[in-house]
Amino acid sequence: MNNLSVRNQVNIPLNDSSVPGTFYSFSGLDAAQEHILIKLGPDSERSPLVRIHSECLTGDVFNSQRCDCGPQLSESINRMQEEGGYLIYLRQEGRGIGLYAKLDAYRLQDGGMDTFEANSHLNFPEDGRDFSMAAKMLKAVGVHHCSLITNNPDKVQALRDNGIAVDSIIPTGVFLTRHNGHYLQAKKDKKNHVIDLVK
Template sequence: MSQNLPAATVRTRVRVPLRFGDGYSVDAELVTFHGLVDGAEHIAVVLGDPAAASAPLVRLHSECLTGDVFGSARCDCGPQLREAVERIAETGGYLLYLRQEGRGIGLYNKLDAYALQDQGLDTYQANAALGLPEDGRDYSAAAQMLAALGVDTLDLLSNNPDKADQLTALGIDVAEHVPTGAHVTDSNLRYLRAKVEHTNHTIQLATLAG
């Protein structure tokens, strides 16, 4: 890990049975931390047997209240979370649930951006119109969490190249970049296209043509 980051330590580990609305269930361990640089209450979800994998499968999942909890179809966050939990449980690894609502701008600002999207802007243009970064996320705390868990090499479950770039710069070896599925709805098609066009997400645009 980068020498510029202080070490974080594990605070609490607790077993929690996870149950999803489609009937899928899995037992997980939730881990909290001391010393994260941003002071936020991020958690690691340990799934399967990470030690059994040559490199654990890891997803950095940014909190999305509207998608993860309320099932909003305006984004793909809820389905990505559900997919990630099952895929990581199968191979062994970690889901880092990061409190970075709205790509780091917060819930209220995200909903303000939604209102601008309803007027024709895409998700990145709406953030810029509010004087906010297109993507304000910093993954330093994620690197601290991984180091505290003893992870220095991983396979990254993500379509976002910035996550791999930041982790690499922070001293984490990304052995493989594993894409997630394309979770398309009539309400999120424009949002997914914007992710490809603005930030080079590895989603096949042909998949989004329907």
């Protein structure tokens, strides 16, 4: 059962796009997690583009080179503004452990741990995110099919398990920097992300 309903929707002009983004808030979410869904670009076909994106302050806002979050977000927004789609922005910083703990994990990564080992060392799950909420948000705005922009098989499975048909999977670009190779390799090796890293 989908216990979410749209609380409000507000049009906000974004960049130079002629079509404003429509920001949706919801009733039925945990008050501490103000997840947001944003409809971007023109009305799309039966299977619109969808990107599930977990909050990353360091990458999304400050262009951190330690991850690929910011470039993935920008790429998805640009594509959806052209083709139409839905960005689901989940407030799950640091794979669900929060910003301060993520910075603690970064210190451990500086000592040689990968992103998953660092979270475990801090007594958190390797990846504590919950993507099921994304399916409920999509249903609340009437979306039941999508073309999902992701490299993460867990996001695909979460949507399918919660009643959203994923008609196609569209990989993101590979945004390799001299600072994030170990991070990307860990995602590929340990969580089966589809990332074509050049050896």
